[in-house]
């Protein structure tokens with residue numbers, strides 16, 4: 001029997017609150033600082049490393065966090081999840097996204113099928129379909145090859161796949177794996193679909209309609225938008241469109257599509273990049289082997305999340321330190337700062353992953369929690385962010401914990417040496433400099449030029465952003481979010497908070513409004 005208890009009822013949490021505060025400026029200075037950077041480092045999968053030297057923890061804090069992990073039964077809760085218990089209590093569903101990339105525990109049967117077999121069958125079907133598109137066995141109505149793929153979807157059916165596509169586009173071009181250019185239409189703003197449709201060769205484009213529920217207003221509207229454009233071009237929409245959805249959705253088994261690939265209700269949208277939702281677009285864009293490597297990376301990192309030893313489990317440690325920062329140190333935000341242009345949309349994906357999962361005020365039993373839960377997540381790639389919001393991060397009144405990501409090598413390996421260093425070296429020099437500047441600060445006679453320091457960060461480092469290391473990176477954050485949900489005793493797998501706005505928008509469109517809603521609607525011309 002697993003005990004699902006609120007964080008503030010745990011003895012280990014009370015002990016954690018009493019651990020002495022770590023003076024980051026001090027511990028990160030001099031030789032001690034150098035030693036810390038070497039020791040507070042955990043290997044991840046696919047050559048990545050999680051380094052937490054610049055976090056406000058020491059061996060005493062780490063011991064307390066280990067105790068907390070044990071008392072909160074984090075490993076047992078993870079095991080319950082991958083062995084098919086109903087962990088998504090809000091929607092009465094299993095949570096099986098790990099199974100899209102491996103089997104961590106027992107076989108799970110649901111809806112009369114073995115779920116691992118279900119997911120791998122979909123992967124195989126997508127791989128066969130993608131191969132046929134690439135070799136010209138599947139073509140447009142005129143018998144010509146498709147050159148472009150366009151994903152229509154929003155939220156989890158857009159952000160993860162888009163971020164993963166952007167992350168691998170340059171790598172694929174460099175490694176002869178670039179098969180088809182991908183575009184994405186998500187916003188119901190008509191300018192989004194229009195801009196994409198005018199920038200592509202519609203006659204040679206294959207559209208993927210992605211919606212788990214098959215009922216999302218934006219996505220269905222954009223589907224009609226695209227169908228109109230196809231018809232206006234004299235093309236048959238059914239020959240240009242495939243669907244990715246759940247078998248129970250209204251889109252399943254429809255004649256409107258060339259083919260359909262499935263996911264299910266046991267995979268939350270924001271956890272669906274490794275399911276058919278990411279699989280279709282990534283296999284078409286880069287080939288099924290690249291998608292398989294991406295899954296392999298995620299699977300390798302998932303295995304590390306099984307480790308009961310917190311110091312060998314980077315996702316669990318990252319989660320625990322995050323809870324320490326949120327619930328003991330009182331920090332409200334976390335910034336994700338990848339020093340990698342390929343990861344330019346990764347922070348946007350993490351915004352949904354983290355905030356839609358852990359932005360909750362009631363626990364798993366619908367009782368209010370009286371402690372803070374998920375932080376506000378935001379980010380931009382470095383060095384761009386340095387010239388934008390880092391001023392507040394360095395000298396603002398809020399302390400924002402930072403999650404850096406950096407790679408030794410660029411993806412295209414096309415570089416120049418200017419003023420004795422390459423661009424890649426300049427990029428990496430900046431991330432190293434930032435960590436130390438944030439942690440140690442700098443005194444100055446002029447208060448306006450003083451950096452107080454004491455601003456914590458961690459960094460995930462790697463050799464290069466590849467399909468495998470990207471998979472590992474994605475898994476790390478998915479598992480971090482999951483472990484934090486366990487610590488806060490909330491259900492990270494539903495999202496009731498998005499419903500009210502949808503209901504009110506429908507009322508506006510039906511002209512069923514009064515009060516403030518009526519005036520705002522009129523103001524906006526509806």
Ligand SMILES: O=P(O)(O)OC[C@H]1O[C@H](O)[C@H](O)[C@@H](O)[C@@H]1O
Pocket residue numbers: 154155156157210211212213214215216219269270356495498
């Ligand atoms: O894939 P769909 O069913 O179309 O859902 C798309 C998105 O819309 C919803 O509003 C949820 O907030 C997201 O979690 C979901 O990813």
